[in-house]
Amino acid sequence: MCGPLPPDNHRSGKPVTAQTFNRMTPYLFLAPAAITMAIALLYPLGYMVYGSFRDWDPSQNISETDFVGLKNYITLFFDPAFRESLSVTLIFAFTVVVAEMVIGVGLALLLDRNIRGISVLRTLFILPMMIAPVVVGLMWRYMYHPTVGTFNKTLKSLGFDGVDWLGQHALLSVIIADIWQWTPFILILALAALQSLPASAIEAARIDGATAWQQIWHIKLPLMMPVLVVTALLRLIDAFKVLEVILVMTEGGPGLSTEIVALRISRTATEFRELGTAAAMSNYLLILLLILTLAMFAIGRLQDARTARLARQVQEEEG
């Protein structure tokens, strides 16, 4: 790719060309990766954006469809069902991520010690996230079954009334199932972060007489924060796109109470056969996730800046 210069150029004595060629070399090396990325990532994305401006039935090729401008976006903006779906998604995503972060980090703090059988415990804890989502959905659906489900059978055997899990409390029920499945993800990342913390800082805190709680609150959590921010972000993105478990458990019902955006996109494309609207909906979701991602990174930057400022202050005071 970067062999000897063409003889003509060499003879013509134009060093600028040679310099240009040299400057181009890194770009030439990058080209295959860039082209692959453009084809694999940008093309489908561009196709989706293009499709979102068209009135597109799945029986048509995209070239046969009519251009409708921003109609799909505007219709969605005023569509109460889509807005309900968006609010369900926001409630679902933020609830599960907060709950999973609290439980996952809590468990990690408990497990971050040398006790017998810890590796077995860790393996057991991460089992749920290894199960296929459809299986998780089915499993929980049967456990929530009003008459033969584990929960109601247990409640009834203890003398309580059964709970209408997937009827009256459908959103709570799918949130519980998601927390069960994905808390281990937070756990393993938080545990890895904890184990990579500098022992000297914790040692120093202990010598200074910090209690276990003070160590967690003032040393461990702040040091883990960069990892936790990224972990929360990854879970949040995933929670916005969750589909299979809810599809299997409730199919979005009752009413629209558990119809998250990913499920509505799927139904719009397959049941309503409106690919243009489904593409527009996907773009709304994409924009939302982009905003969240940027916000999370901005928070991370602010924290870094604050830490750097504090470090400078300490240095100045010491100096």
Next chain:
Amino acid sequence: MLKYTKRITLGAVSALALASAASAGPYDEYQGETLIVNFPAHPHFDAVMKILPEFTAETGIEVEVDQLPYLKMRERQTLELAQDEGEYDLIAYVVFSKADYVYADQLENLARYFMNPKLADPAYDADDLIDGYVYNIGFAGGNKGYLEGKTGSLFGIPYGSETSILGYRTDIFDKHGLSVPETYGELLDVACRIPDLEPGMGGLSSRAASGHHASHAFLLHLAPLGGRIFDDQWNPIVNNAAGVEAANALKTIVDCGPEGAASFGFGEALGSFLNGDTAMFLDTTVVAGQINDPSKSKVVGKVGWALHPMGVRRGSQTGGFGIGIPSNAENKEAAFLLMQWLTSKKGDKLVALAGGNPSRFSTHADQDVNAKFPHMATFGEALKHADPDWRPIIPVWGKINADLGTTLSKVLTEDLDVQEALDGVAERTRAVMEEAGYYTWQ
């Protein structure tokens, strides 16, 4: 993706078949061809798999079956039928796909095959096919665009016909001296007396979960109670008195049904009846096989069958599948021969004996079939009342159906007022129809 590709290869049998097919006349030209067909994973088509070797033996035409769960099947067909050259020679399609496929010019008009003397079997007896199904699944371009009528023509043939039927527990009915309900008044009365007579047991198990389950259950009651989604000018009338009565009937059934019935899909509703948790089941005829299967059912030998109760008229559902030839198929004529063989009197009887749903009057009345499946005569009677217009088959139905189903789910679980709910559905339906151009001529 769940995908079952089953190649029906015959080995020694095909060699024999090729020899015998030499005198088969109409099949000569197509011997040795391999047809690729797309069928759903469904009890009827499981039965079809059993009889396909006989077709190959008789004709020398081999058949390769791509069997998919039916929603996946529809997705796959949507992609496949839009290609210039398709993979499938014959497809099974659900009834609501008819509008999409015909509108997009993706299914062959069958006229030129039935006009071709080399292909059309004179003994086919199309009049024996069940009328409601031919119109519901096969016809397009007639009345309302999707029914029979002078402007309509045939694009597919029903195969795997289902209608709604009332299954009831004979032991429970005998024990309490209950009569089998013949009208909606009697049905709702019995459904709500059962929980008192048999504590812990629900009256009737119905699907009711949000979306198409709730919508399907509502439509089951709407037609017999005299309602429709639209009038003849496409004005939504789902919120009229009959619509409200149908929604109230569904609510009563769910309230008097087994615990948690409001979140039941079809599987749970059937499971509840199979498990002995309810005294009645009102849904598709396709369940008969499972109800009589001791490995799946606790109520074998305890279930009687009756016609879907009457409201102001008889009107049971029309459902199931049809088979048609894609416009982009490679082997269209051989595909037609397979289609004709499967839906012939012989093929229909064979599939019925193998546990499928017959599509002909004669098969329902056949002695051999009735000896093996005693319920078949009642099912045949029910099919005479199958209403091809029990739900509209128009391209925008998917969206209306979803809205209807989610709104009814709110009626069942959140106590939303029935009239208010249906008024909302009617208003939104009008907007959808307006946008789709149904009021252009008004």
